[in-house]
Amino acid sequence: MDAMVETKDLRKTFMRKDSTPIHAVKGVSLSIHKGEIFSLLGPNGAGKTTTISMISGLIEPSEGDAFIGGYSIRQQARQAKELIGVVPQEIALYPELTARQNLWFFGRMYSLRGKELKMRMDEVIEFMDLEERQHDRIDTFSGGMKRRVNIGVGLLNRPQLVYMDEPTAGVDPQNRRRILDTVFRLRDEYQMTVLYTTHLMEEAEELSDRIGIIDYGEIIALGTQAELTERIGAEDRLVIEVKRPSDEQTLLDALRAHPQASKVEYQVDNLKDGDRRVGNTVTPAEEAVLTVYCQNGRKLLVEVLNIIGQQVEISSIEVRQPDLEAVFLNLTGRALRD
Amino acid sequence: MEKILTIAWKELYTVSTDRVLLLFMLGTPLAISLIIGLAFGSSGGELTIGAISVAVVNLDQGDGEGNLGETVASILLSEPIERSNEPTCQLSSESAPAETRPLSDFLNAKRLNDPELARAGVDEGIYAAAVIIPADFTSKVNPPRDPSLLEQTQFEKTQVEVYGSGASTISATIVRSITETVIQPFVTASAAIRGTVQTIFANPLNAIKFLNADESAFAGFACAYNPNLGNISLGRQALNDVQARSAFEQILIRFGSAQAVFFSLFTAWTGVQSVYRDRDTWVLQRLLSSPTSRLSVLAGKLLGVQWIIILQILLLLIFLSIIASISNGAFTFLWGENWLALVMLLLSVSLAVSGVGVFVVGLARTPEQATLLGTMVNMGLALLGGAFGFRLGEFSKLSLIFWGVDGFESLSSGDAAIELNLLVLLIQGLILFSVGSWLFNRRLQV
Ligand SMILES: Nc1ncnc2c1ncn2[C@@H]1O[C@H](COP(=O)(O)OP(=O)(O)OP(=O)(O)O)[C@@H](O)[C@H]1O
Ligand SMILES: [Mg+2]
Numbered sequence: 105m106d107a108m109v110e111t112k113d114l115r116k117t118f119m120r121k122d123s124t125p126i127h128a129v130k131g132v133s134l135s136i137h138k139g140e141i142f143s144l145l146g147p148n149g150a151g152k153t154t155t156i157s158m159i160s161g162l163i164e165p166s167e168g169d170a171f172i173g174g175y176s177i178r179q180q181a182r183q184a185k186e187l188i189g190v191v192p193q194e195i196a197l198y199p200e201l202t203a204r205q206n207l208w209f210f211g212r213m214y215s216l217r218g219k220e221l222k223m224r225m226d227e228v229i230e231f232m233d234l235e236e237r238q239h240d241r242i243d244t245f246s247g248g249m250k251r252r253v254n255i256g257v258g259l260l261n262r263p264q265l266v267y268m269d270e271p272t273a274g275v276d277p278q279n280r281r282r283i284l285d286t287v288f289r290l291r292d293e294y295q296m297t298v299l300y301t302t303h304l305m306e307e308a309e310e311l312s313d314r315i316g317i318i319d320y321g322e323i324i325a326l327g328t329q330a331e332l333t334e335r336i337g338a339e340d341r342l343v344i345e346v347k348r349p350s351d352e353q354t355l356l357d358a359l360r361a362h363p364q365a366s367k368v369e370y371q372v373d374n375l376k377d378g379d380r381r382v383g384n385t386v387t388p389a390e391e392a393v394l395t396v397y398c399q400n401g402r403k404l405l406v407e408v409l410n411i412i413g414q415q416v417e418i419s420s421i422e423v424r425q426p427d428l429e430a431v432f433l434n435l436t437g438r439a440l441r442d
Numbered sequence: 443m444e445k446i447l448t449i450a451w452k453e454l455y456t457v458s459t460d461r462v463l464l465l466f467m468l469g470t471p472l473a474i475s476l477i478i479g480l481a482f483g484s485s486g487g488e489l490t491i492g493a494i495s496v497a498v499v500n501l502d503q504g505d506g507e508g509n510l511g512e513t514v515a516s517i518l519l520s521e522p523i524e525r526s527n528e529p530t531c532q533l534s535s536e537s538a539p540a541e542t543r544p545l546s547d548f549l550n551a552k553r554l555n556d557p558e559l560a561r562a563g564v565d566e567g568i569y570a571a572a573v574i575i576p577a578d579f580t581s582k583v584n585p586p587r588d589p590s591l592l593e594q595t596q597f598e599k600t601q602v603e604v605y606g607s608g609a610s611t612i613s614a615t616i617v618r619s620i621t622e623t624v625i626q627p628f629v630t631a632s633a634a635i636r637g638t639v640q641t642i643f644a645n646p647l648n649a650i651k652f653l654n655a656d657e658s659a660f661a662g663f664a665c666a667y668n669p670n671l672g673n674i675s676l677g678r679q680a681l682n683d684v685q686a687r688s689a690f691e692q693i694l695i696r697f698g699s700a701q702a703v704f705f706s707l708f709t710a711w712t713g714v715q716s717v718y719r720d721r722d723t724w725v726l727q728r729l730l731s732s733p734t735s736r737l738s739v740l741a742g743k744l745l746g747v748q749w750i751i752i753l754q755i756l757l758l759l760i761f762l763s764i765i766a767s768i769s770n771g772a773f774t775f776l777w778g779e780n781w782l783a784l785v786m787l788l789l790s791v792s793l794a795v796s797g798v799g800v801f802v803v804g805l806a807r808t809p810e811q812a813t814l815l816g817t818m819v820n821m822g823l824a825l826l827g828g829a830f831g832f833r834l835g836e837f838s839k840l841s842l843i844f845w846g847v848d849g850f851e852s853l854s855s856g857d858a859a860i861e862l863n864l865l866v867l868l869i870q871g872l873i874l875f876s877v878g879s880w881l882f883n884r885r886l887q888v
Contacts, residue, residue: 162727185731190729190732196725196727201455213729
């Protein structure tokens with residue numbers, strides 16, 4: 105398969121004011137195929153933005169190189185940049201200009217002009233569903249609208265590769281859904297390659313053809329979701345919400361005694377969701393979550409229910425297959441959300 | 443190049459959409475000039491600043507038959523002119539045409555004998571200017587009485603010195619105009635005899651003025667001058683130009699132009715500094731990720747700031763003229779008639795101003811430092827350069843505001859000799875701009 109992006113041992117070291125180095129990216133080599141959605145998944149500060157900033161030619165790598173459609177970002181920056189559409193993490197728009205004026209301005213920066221520019225602007229405005237507000241100033245827009253314009257500007261030059269750096273940050277669920285759908289449309293209708301960064305496991309899972317997990321500046325795992333979970337041999341989890349029984353300890357001991365349960369967690373859960381809180385008073389804990397780790401969740405389910413028995417009231421039962429969260433936990437010993 | 447222009451244009455557009463900023467850039471300096479003008483100038487009135495103190499030193503030895511230097515001195519001193527063979531001539535306002543006023547209205551002249559003393563007096567601020575007539579004045583200016591000698595005579599230039607002080611440029615300019623006007627007929631007369639006009643004039647403009655001159659307007663001149671040498675009259679244009687400025691206008695000119703330059707200094711560094719805001723919002727990074735070179739991005743920014751400064755000062759100059767026009771009830775353009783010189787001055791001032799802005803931002807390590815440094819530098823330049831209403835003697839020449847205001851004052855008094863101002867501003871602007879851009883480019887990291 106053709107590579108859209110090829111990075112060779114990309115490294116970036118920043119200097120702090122006191123001249124101690126920050127190794128933000130420590131040798132990233134990866135290859136992104138044409139027409140795929142590739143996610144860089146990693147916690148805050150992992151080096152996602154720094155990596156794509158080097159790929160897009162914004163900052164000079166301390167070492168290594170990246171090739172976009174075969175063009176070296178160091179040697180042939182101009183040609184490489186022509187191929188890239190940029191959607192930064194921040195709302196990189198002029199707030200005092202209208203949506204249309206922003207599109208016009210950045211379109212000019214890709215040497216677009218006249219009819220061609222106007223056509224591209226109309227295209228993007230339609231694609232991002234911005235017709236109604238196109239003549240309004242950006243600073244009058246809601247967060248979700250701004251995000252959409254922010255993405256739209258990145259599509260003006262009809263890029264082969266579009267990078268989106270956490271494009272759903274601070275966006276309501278509805279707008280977020282739209283953005284995710286947009287990403288699919290870019291791949292499916294326009295055959296674009298998408299480089300997507302996020303610290304949200306769910307997004308990476310839903311969107312990506314392949315995922316690179318990045319932590320402390322290094323790619324610690326790379327592949328499809330199935331490949332990743334397989335590789336770590338992660339277990340299924342039985343997640344059971346129960347009304348707290350009176351003899352918790354007996355129940356737990358019984359579960360832990362089961363030979364196929366590798367681990368049992370018990371969490372008294374009075375603050376799990378915001379909606380359990382009424383005003384400022386916290387209702388006393390009445391519910392708990394039992395998590396049983398095992399190789400085959402479905403098979404064990406019946407046995408576990410038997411152990412729990414009749415006297416414990418069950419609110420919900422779920423069998424969870426291993427996910428990226430588990431992969432990250434397995435590889436780093438930390439939760440992704442920390 | 444197109445991208446640079448687009449970026450510059452965007453900068454200009456952004457400013458035009460910001461009402462608060464416009465109010466600061468244009469409204470505030472105008473309001474300050476207007477308030478000061480109304481407080482200290484009698485609105486619309488004639489020049490009410492008291493007569494200008496002048497020291498007159500006549501060193502002229504005469505040529506045996508007469509002493510032209512003495513005549514010039516007498517005119518300046520408003521003394522009766524003594525002539526051996528003719529009745530005493532009184533320099534009186536009654537004999538002058540209606541629109542002219544006696545010289546004593548303008549000049550409070552005092553006779554001194556020592557030129558050094560006179561110059562020192564100017565330096566100390568006792569006199570606004572000193573007029574020093576050289577020893578060879580009569581002999582150089584007066585043609586030989588014997589017509590047969592005329593052909594062999596070398597006409598040499600002689601120089602009457604008008605020594606002015608930087609602290610009161612307007613007054614010195616007035617004195618110079620008056621002195622030129624008084625001396626001109628003597629010089630012209632000698633020239634007329636030789637049949638050539640231009641050679642003797644230091645300033646060709648005077649020759650043109652002379653050729654267009656109207657009837658003898660200067661009271662006492664006909665009397666002072668030997669009528670046998672021809673019926674030569676005197677142009678009083680330069681003198682009237684200066685006289686016509688009311689105190690209100692003079693304050694608008696001096697203080698208004700100072701405020702214009704002062705406030706444009708803020709535009710300069712805040713404009714350059716806005717790159718940091720672009721960086722924080724990632725607009726800068728987006729630009730740099732597009733196929734646009736870093737050089738173009740920065741050049742566009744600086745060009746935009748330059749345009750804004752030029753427009754700001756230009757608009758302020760126009761608005762000041764509008765205020766003067768309203769106050770006079772008639773169209774009044776404050777900045778003289780030499781358009782080319784005015785444009786040149788505007789451009790050089792703008793370059794010097796933006797140079798300071800780029801330099802300040804380039805020198806500062808952080809945007810916060812730039813704000814602090816910029817404010818301090820601007821206040822310092824304003825203090826030195828007279829934007830706060832007073833000047834600090836020779837030190838004021840350290841400030842581009844002085845050179846700008848001095849230039850605008852010269853132009854408004856009809857004096858186009860602002861080469862020095864242009865030179866100082868351009869050199870300063872180029873140096874600060876290049877060093878500043880270099881520093882700034884090095885400092886700015888994404
Ligand atoms: N210009 C810079 N100067 C110094 N350090 C930097 C700079 N840019 C990034 N860093 C550091 O490099 C590391 C990686 O930062 P980066 O922005 O790439 O992380 P990220 O994965 O994008 O995080 P987030 O999810 O918060 O956006 C961080 O420790 C950050 O503090
Ligand atoms: Mg980031």
